[in-house]
Amino acid sequence: MPREIKNHEQIIEAFRNVDIVSELVEKLPNGEFRNELDMDIILFGRRYRAGKVGPYARLLEFLPGEIIVQERTWESSIFYVLVKGRLEASITEQNQQFKKVGEIPEGSSFGEMALLSGTPRSATVAVAAGDDPALVLEFTRPALRLLRKLPEFGRSLDRNYRSYGLSLTLNELKDFTHLKLDSGLMKRLNDAARFAVYEKDHVLFHEGDPINRIVFVRNGWIERASGAAFNPRAADLLLDGEDTGGLDFLGAGSCLGLHAVEKPGDWKYTATVRGRAEVIEIAVSRLREEKEMSAAVLPILRKSAGPDDSQKPSPPVDKRVLTATGREIETGVVDGINLLVMDMAKCIRCGNCSLACHKVHGHTRLTRRGIHIERPVKPNSIHIQSVLIPSVCMHCQDPECLTGCPTGAIARFPGGEIDIEPSTCIGCGDCATQCPYNAISMIPVGKGSERTAAKSGFAKFRSAFSLHQAELPAPVTQSENLLAVKCNLCKNTGMNPPGSKRAAYSCEENCPTGALVRVNPHEYFDEINNTIGLIQRSKTHAIGENIHKFDLWATIWHVIGAAMVLIGGGLAVWATYTFSQDIPFGPNTWVTMRWLTGLTGLASILWVMAYPARKQIYRRRAGALRYWMLSHVYIGVLAAVLIFVHGGTSSGGLLTSLLMISFDLVIASGLFGGLCYLIVPRLMTRIEREPLLLEDLQARREELRAQLVRASEQTNNEDLNQVIRIDIRRTFLGLGYLFRQYIRKEDLNTMLADARSQFRGAAENMSRVDEARLMEAVESAATLRRIDALCYLHNLLKVWLAPHVLFTSLMLVLMAIHIVQVIYFNVR
Amino acid sequence: MSLRQCEKCSEMVDEAKAFCPACSNPFVSEMQRTETSEFELSGSTIEFSKTAYNLLLSDMGLNISEPADVSKPPAEDLVPEPERDIQKQPSAGLVKWIAFGGAVVLFLLLLAAALIFFVS
Numbered sequence: 032m033p034r035e036i037k038n039h040e041q042i043i044e045a046f047r048n049v050d051i052v053s054e055l056v057e058k059l060p061n062g063e064f065r066n067e068l069d070m071d072i073i074l075f076g077r078r079y080r081a082g083k084v085g086p087y088a089r090l091l092e093f094l095p096g097e098i099i100v101q102e103r104t105w106e107s108s109i110f111y112v113l114v115k116g117r118l119e120a121s122i123t124e125q126n127q128q129f130k131k132v133g134e135i136p137e138g139s140s141f142g143e144m145a146l147l148s149g150t151p152r153s154a155t156v157a158v159a160a161g162d163d164p165a166l167v168l169e170f171t172r173p174a175l176r177l178l179r180k181l182p183e184f185g186r187s188l189d190r191n192y193r194s195y196g197l198s199l200t201l202n203e204l205k206d207f208t209h210l211k212l213d214s215g216l217m218k219r220l221n222d223a224a225r226f227a228v229y230e231k232d233h234v235l236f237h238e239g240d241p242i243n244r245i246v247f248v249r250n251g252w253i254e255r256a257s258g259a260a261f262n263p264r265a266a267d268l269l270l271d272g273e274d275t276g277g278l279d280f281l282g283a284g285s286c287l288g289l290h291a292v293e294k295p296g297d298w299k300y301t302a303t304v305r306g307r308a309e310v311i312e313i314a315v316s317r318l319r320e321e322k323e324m325s326a327a328v329l330p331i332l333r334k335s336a337g338p339d340d341s342q343k344p345s346p347p348v349d350k351r352v353l354t355a356t357g358r359e360i361e362t363g364v365v366d367g368i369n370l371l372v373m374d375m376a377k378c379i380r381c382g383n384c385s386l387a388c389h390k391v392h393g394h395t396r397l398t399r400r401g402i403h404i405e406r407p408v409k410p411n412s413i414h415i416q417s418v419l420i421p422s423v424c425m426h427c428q429d430p431e432c433l434t435g436c437p438t439g440a441i442a443r444f445p446g447g448e449i450d451i452e453p454s455t456c457i458g459c460g461d462c463a464t465q466c467p468y469n470a471i472s473m474i475p476v477g478k479g480s481e482r483t484a485a486k487s488g489f490a491k492f493r494s495a496f497s498l499h500q501a502e503l504p505a506p507v508t509q510s511e512n513l514l515a516v517k518c519n520l521c522k523n524t525g526m527n528p529p530g531s532k533r534a535a536y537s538c539e540e541n542c543p544t545g546a547l548v549r550v551n552p553h554e555y556f557d558e559i560n561n562t563i564g565l566i567q568r569s570k571t572h573a574i575g576e577n578i579h580k581f582d583l584w585a586t587i588w589h590v591i592g593a594a595m596v597l598i599g600g601g602l603a604v605w606a607t608y609t610f611s612q613d614i615p616f617g618p619n620t621w622v623t624m625r626w627l628t629g630l631t632g633l634a635s636i637l638w639v640m641a642y643p644a645r646k647q648i649y650r651r652r653a654g655a656l657r658y659w660m661l662s663h664v665y666i667g668v669l670a671a672v673l674i675f676v677h678g679g680t681s682s683g684g685l686l687t688s689l690l691m692i693s694f695d696l697v698i699a700s701g702l703f704g705g706l707c708y709l710i711v712p713r714l715m716t717r718i719e720r721e722p723l724l725l726e727d728l729q730a731r732r733e734e735l736r737a738q739l740v741r742a743s744e745q746t747n748n749e750d751l752n753q754v755i756r757i758d759i760r761r762t763f764l765g766l767g768y769l770f771r772q773y774i775r776k777e778d779l780n781t782m783l784a785d786a787r788s789q790f791r792g793a794a795e796n797m798s799r800v801d802e803a804r805l806m807e808a809v810e811s812a813a814t815l816r817r818i819d820a821l822c823y824l825h826n827l828l829k830v831w832l833a834p835h836v837l838f839t840s841l842m843l844v845l846m847a848i849h850i851v852q853v854i855y856f857n858v859r
Numbered sequence: 860m861s862l863r864q865c866e867k868c869s870e871m872v873d874e875a876k877a878f879c880p881a882c883s884n885p886f887v888s889e890m891q892r893t894e895t896s897e898f899e900l901s902g903s904t905i906e907f908s909k910t911a912y913n914l915l916l917s918d919m920g921l922n923i924s925e926p927a928d929v930s931k932p933p934a935e936d937l938v939p940e941p942e943r944d945i946q947k948q949p950s951a952g953l954v955k956w957i958a959f960g961g962a963v964v965l966f967l968l969l970l971a972a973a974l975i976f977f978v979s
Contacts, residue, residue, distance in 0.1 A: 190881055225878035225885075241890035295890070314877040314887045596963075600970060668963065672970060702964070709956045 033091040033099075033167075042074055042090045045114045045168060049138050051188075052112060052168070054181040069177045073170075082457035084437050087174035090114070093158045093165045100142050100156040107145035107152070108172045108433070108442035113137055116165025120154045125206070129155075132202075143188060144195045146172060148250060148309065149428040149443075153199050171439040197226040200249045200311050208334040212327055219324050223317035228309050235302040235310070242291035242298055244312040247332065248564070250428075251308025252360045253281045257300040257343040277344035280305065280356050282365075282553075284564015286332045290341040292318045292325055299343045305360045307429055335564050348410045355406035356558040362402045363467065365559050367425025368447055369520060370552045371538070373399070374579050375417040375716045377546035379708050379828050380725065383646075383656070387541035388518075390649035391526060394474050396518045397538055398422045401468070403721050409557065416579075417716045423538075424449060424470040424518040425552075432462040432471060432517075441515070446534075450519040458513035470518065475511040520549075525651035535652050543646075544708065545585060545657040550577050584658055592665025600672035603628055607676050628677035629853075635670035636846070639663055664705055671698045690849055693842040700835040707827055715824045717776045718817070725825045728818050735815040742808040751801050754793050755808045762789065763812035772820035779817060786813040 036042065046056045055073065057065045064070055071077055076085030093099055099111060102123060118135040132154060135141050145152050158165045170178070178184045201220055205212045212220075226249075229235070235246060238257055257277035277300060281287075290296065292315055318325040338344070347353040359365050382399070389395040401421040408414040426449050433441055433449070440455040441462045451462070451471075463471040521527055526535045536549050553559055555577050578585070607624045610616060615623050642663035645653055674694055682688040716722070743755040762768065763786065775782075790809050794802040861874045867884040877887045 186881070193883070194880060219875070222873070222875045223877045225883050227883060237892075240892050243885075243887075243889035312878075314885070314889075316887045316889070317877050597966075600966075604970060668967075671967070675970070706960055709960065 033093045033097065036090040036092060036166075039075070042088075045090050045166060046074070049112055049114055049168065051138065051140065051184045052178065052181070054183055055178070066181075069180070073174050073177055079457075082438070082455075084457070085173075087171045087177070087439065089169045091167050091169050093167060095158050095162050095164065096160040098155060098157045099165075099167060100152050100154070102153065102155040103151050104445045105151050105443055105447035106445040107142075107149065108439065110140060110142040110146050110170050110175075111156075112140045112168040112170070114166040114168055116167070117159040117162045118156050118165055118167075119159050120156050122154050134159075140187065140191055143192060144199065146175075147192055148196070149430065150250075151447075172433055172442065173437055173439045176434075193226040196249070196309060197221060197224055197311060200226070200247070204247075204331055204335065208331045212331070216324055216327050219321060220313070220328055223321075223324070224311050224313040226309070226311055228307065229304045231304060231306050233304040233308075235304060236298050238298055238301045240298050242288045242296055243315055245289055245292070245315060245318070245332065246287040246302070247311040247313070247335070248281060248283050248285045248287075249309040249311060250283050251310075252305040252365070252562075253285070253287075253308065254303045254305050254357075254360075255279050255281060255300045255340070255344045256303070277346060278353060279338075279344045279347065280353075280360060280562050281338070282559065282563040284335055285338075285562075286335050286564070287340050288315070289329065289332055290339075291315050292329060296341070299340065306363060306366060349407060351405075351407050351415075352410050352558050355404055355556075356562065358404050359406075359552070359556055359559055362404075362420075363427070364402060364404075364420050364425065365552045365556065366428045367552055368428055369426045369549055370555070371397075371421055371423045371425065371518075371547065371549050372555065372579075373419040373421060373547045373722075375419055375546070375722050376713045377544045377579075378419075378712055378722075379544055379546070380712070380715075380825060381543065381828070383541050383543060384538040384547050387537040387649045391521060391524050391537040392516070394472070394516060396423060396470075396472065396516060398469075399722070399724060405720070406556065406558065417720075417722070419722045422469045424466075425468065426520070432466045435461040435465055437461065441517075444522070446520070446522060448520040448522055449517070450522065451515050451517060453514055456515050458515065460513065460515065462515050462517075466517075471515050472517070473513045474516055476514045528651075531652075537649060539655070540652065541646075541649060541656050543656050543660045545578050545582060545655075546712075548576070548578050555579075582657075584655075585661060588658055588661040588665070592661060596665060596669050596672065599631075599669050600676075603631075603673055603676045607679075612679050625677060625679070628673045632670050632673035632677050633846075633850070635666050635673060639667045639670060640843075664701075667698070667701055686845060686849060686852070690842065690845040693838050693845055696838040697835065697842050700831055700838060704831040704835055707831055711824050711828050714773065714776070715821060718772060718824075719821055720778070723821065725822065728822050728825070732815060732818045732822065735811045735818065738811045739808060739815070742804055742811070746801065746804055748797070748801050751797060751805055754790070754805060758793070759790070759808055759812045763809075763816050768813075768816045769820055769823075772817055779814070782817065783810050783813055786810065 036045075043056050046052050055066055055070050059065050072085040073087045074085075076083050076087075078084075093116075099118070102121075113135050115137060118141075119131055120133050120135060120141075121129045121131045124130050135156065141156055142152070144150070175188075179188065198221065201217060201224070205217070229251075235253065236242075255278070287302065288298070295315075313328075318328065364370060380399075385395045385397045385399065388397045399419070399421050401419055401423075404418045404420070406416050406418065408416055426443075426447060430443070430449055433443070437459060438455045438457055440452045440457070441449065442452070443449050458473065458476070460473050463473055520534065521536050524537075526537050526540070539547055539549055542548075553563060603624075607628070610624055612625045613623050615621055642659050645656065645659045671694075674691075678687070678691050682691060739755070739759075743752050746752055746755075777785075786809050787806055790805060794805050797805065862871045863874045863886070864871055865879040865882060865884055865886075868879060868882040870879060870881040872879055872881065878885050
C-alpha cells in the first residue's frame with residue numbers, strides 16, 4: 032500500500048515541481064494563487080451544502096517494486112503524474128512472460144489512456160526494483176475537467192493521448208499478427224502515422240476523394256455508403272428505400288485504403304463515423320517511398336480483418352440485417368460491455384426480474400422499457416428475434432455519466448462495472464441527466480419504509496393473486512435528500528460472494544424462462560460480430576453467457592426430462608400390467624406396484640414443490656430459476672403419470688376421489704399455464720411489435736375510451752353521432768374484431784388504413800370537420816380493440832396461476848391426510 | 860535529428876514525422892480532389908439526391924417525377940395487400956413447441972386409455 036502524504040506544503044511543492052500541473056499553484060504578483068478555487072477543490076476539497084466536493088488529488092509515495100497500475104484491469108477512473116522516481120512499464124506477452132516496454136519520465140502523466148478511451152489498462156506500471164521510492168500524484172476523473180483549463184496540461188494530455196494511442200495500437204497490431212518488426216521500422220511507422228479521434232457523424236472521406244492515408248479503425252464504427260456522396264446522412268434514407276445501393280458497417284480492427292499503396296486511386300465510397308471512433312492514419316506517400324517499411328507493414332495490416340475496399344460496398348444480402356446493424360450501432364447498445372437483453376418471445380411478463388433486483392438492492396434498477404430491435408437470426412432467415420434492451424446500465428465503454436460527477440462517486444471499478452459509491456454521492460443528479468439510456472435513478476435516502484404503506488397479511492395474500500397494478504410510491508422531489516443508484520452487476524451482494532468464479536446477476540438468475548440474459552453485444556449480435564476486425568476479437572469483456580443461442584443445461588434438462596417422462600411413465604404402466612397393482616413382488620415383502628408408484632410419485636411431488644420454495648430465494652445463489660422451472664414441468668408430468676398409475680381405475684373412498692380430482696386439476700391448470708407460457712409471448716410479440724407494459728396499455732385504453740366518448744358528445748351532427756355510437760362500436764368493439772387481432776396479427780398502420788377505408792363511404796356526405804372526427808373515432812376504436820387484445824394476453828399469462836396454486840394447496844392437504852391415513856392403517 | 864516548424868501550431872518537430880505530433884497537421888504532400896461533387900457544389904447546404912428527395916415526397920403521397928393519376932382511387936381506399944414479409948410466417952420454433960405439447964398431451968391420453976384398458 033502506498034503512503035499518503037497529507038502535508039499541504041509538500042503537496043503544493045509537488046505540484047510546483049511538475050510542469051504540466053504547476054500552473055494550478057501559480058501565484059500572482061500580489062501573493063494570491065491564480066487558480067485558487069480550482070486548486071482548493073483539487074488539492075484539499077470543499078464543503079458545500081450538499082456535501083464535500085474533492086479533493087481530487089493525492090500525493091502518494093510508492094516503495095520500490097510496488098505496482099501502481101495493473102495491466103488488464105478495468106479500473107480506469109484514476110490517472111497519475113510522476114513527480115519523482117523511476118517507473119517501469121511492462122506488458123505480459125502471450126507466453127505469460129513480463130516484458131519491459133519503457134520507462135515513465137519524471138513530470139509525465141500516465142494512466143489517462145484507459146480513462147479517456149474506456150478500455151482496460153494496457154500495461155503494468157511499477158516502481159523500479161532496487162531504486163528509491165517514487166512520489167506520484169494520483170488524480171481522480173473529476174480533476175480532468177478543471178485541469179484541462181490549464182493550457183500546458185491540456186496540450187500535454189492531448190499529445191500524450193495521441194502518442195500512447197498510436198504506439199499502443201501499432202504494438203497490438205504487431206503482437207497480434209506475430210510478424211517481426213524491429214524497433215527501427217516501428218519508429219519509422221510511428222513517424223508515418225497519426226492517431227486521431229473523431230466524433231459521431233464526422234465524414235472521414237467522400238466517395239471520389241484521392242486516397243492519401245490508410246485508415247486503421249482502432250475503436251468505433253464506420254458506415255460505408257456508395258452512391259450517397261452528396262450527403263452521407265442520406266444513407267439512412269437509402270435503408271428505407273427500394274434500392275439500397277452499397278451500404279455496410281465496419282467495426283474496430285478494419286483497415287481501409289490498403290490497395291492505394293500499390294496503385295494510386297480514389298475512395299469508392301463515403302465513410303462516416305457512427306459513434307466516437309479512434310483511428311490510425313498512415314501516410315500512403317511514406318509507404319510508397321519507404322519500400323522496406325511497406326514490405327514489413329503491409330502484411331501486418333492485411334492480416335487484420337476488413338473487406339476488399341478497392342470496390343464499392345456491395346448491396347446487402349438481407350436488408351433487415353443491415354437495418355438491425357444500423358440500429359444497434361446508432362443506439363449505442365453495441366458499445367456496452369455488459370448488455371442486458373430480453374428475448375420478448377420468451378418473456379412471460381411476470382416482472383420477476385424487477386422484483387429480484389428490488390429484493391437484492393432495496394429498490395429496482397430494472398425498468399422493462401427501452402430500446403427495441405427486431406433482427407433476423409441469420410441472413411434470409413424467417414426467424415425474427417424481438418430483442419428488448421431495457422433501461423438498465425450497460426456499463427458503456429465510453430460512459431457519459433462519468434463526465435460530470437463533481438465528487439467522482441461514479442466510477443468504473445476493477446471488474447469493469449460502473450458503480451456509484453454512496454458515501455461520496457451528493458445526489459446532484461448530474462449522472463442521471465447525462466446517461467442517454469435513463470439507467471440511473473435518484474432515490475430518497477432512508478425513506479423507503481415511509482413511502483410504501485405497510486400491508487396487512489391478508490392484503491399481501493390478496494395482492495399476490497390480484498391482476499391489478501401495484502400501488503406506486505410517491506414521486507421523488509428535489510427537496511429530498513437524494514442518492515443516485517444504478518445497476519452494479521450485483522457486485523458486493525450475496526449474488527457474488529468473495530471468491531466466486533462465475534458472475535451471477537439477480538435479474539438473470541431469477542428469470543423463469545431464460546428470456547433475460549447479460550451478454551457481450553459484440554458476440555451476441557452476429558451481424559455486429561461480422562463487422563469487427565480480427566484484432567479486436569481478442570479483447571476482454573465483462574460478459575455473461577448467450578443462452579439465447581445455446582443453453583447447454585436447458586438442453587440437458589429437456590433431454591433428461593423427456594426421457595424420464597417416457598421411460599419412467601412407460602415402465603410404471605408396464606410393471607403394473609405385468610405384476611398387478613396390489614400383489615407383493617415376493618412372499619416375504621409387502622412392496623407392491625401401488626406402494627412403488629405412490630412413493631416415487633410422492634418424491635416427485637416434493638421435488639416439484641421445491642420450485643415455489645426456490646422462487647422465494649432472491650438474495651443469494653440457488654441455481655438459475657429457468658432450470659428449476661424445467662425440472663418443475665418435467666417432474667410434474669412424471670408425477671402425474673405415476674399418480675395416475677398409483678390410483679388405478681378405482682377411485683376409492685371420498686378422500687382419495689377428492690385427492691385425485693384435485694390432482695387432475697393441478698395437472699390440467701399447470702399444462703394450460705405451460706402452453707400459455709409457450710404460445711402467448713410469441714403471439715403477443717407478433718401483434719405488438721414494440722414491447723409494451725400492461726400498465727401502459729391500460730393507461731392508453733382509458734385514453735382511447737375517453738376519446739370515443741368525447742367524439743360522440745362533441746358533435747351536433749346526428750348522423751355522425753349515430754355512426755360513432757352504433758356502427759363503429761358494432762364493427763370494432765365486437766368479438767370478431769378481437770379475434771381478428773389474434774388471427775391476422777397485422778401491422779397497426781395496415782389495420783388502421785383498412786379500418787378507415789371501411790368508413791370512407793359513411794364520410795362522403797359529411798363536412799371536413801365531421802369527416803376528421805369520424806376518422807379519429809374509427810382509429811380510436813380500432814386501436815382500442817388492438818390494446819384490448821394485448822391486455823387479454825397479458826392477463827392470460829397470469830390468470831391460470833391462481834387456480835393452479837389453490838388446487839395445489841388443496842391437493843397437498845388431502846395428500847397429507849391420505850398419507851397419515853395409509854400409515855395409520857398399516858401400522859394398526 | 861533535424862527539426863522543422865509546424866505551420867499550424869508553430870511547434871518545432873522532428874523532420875521525420877509525417878504529421879505534427881502536437882496538432883496532427885500533415886507534412887506530407889497529399890493529392891487533392893479534381894472533380895467537384897454534387898454535394899460540394901451546394902456549399903454548406905444539405906442537398907438530397909433525386910432518389911432520396913422522391914422518396915421523401917412519395918412518403919407523403921406525392922411524386923414530382925410523374926403527374927398524378929386522377930383515375931386511380933386514393934391510396935387509403937385501396938385494400939392493403941397482404942405483406943409478403945417473411946417475418947409474417949409462423950416461426951418454426953412455435954410450430955415445434957405446439958407439436959411437442961400436442962405429443963405430450965397425446966401421450967398422456969394414450970397412457971390413461973391403456974391404464975383403463977389393462978388394469979380394469
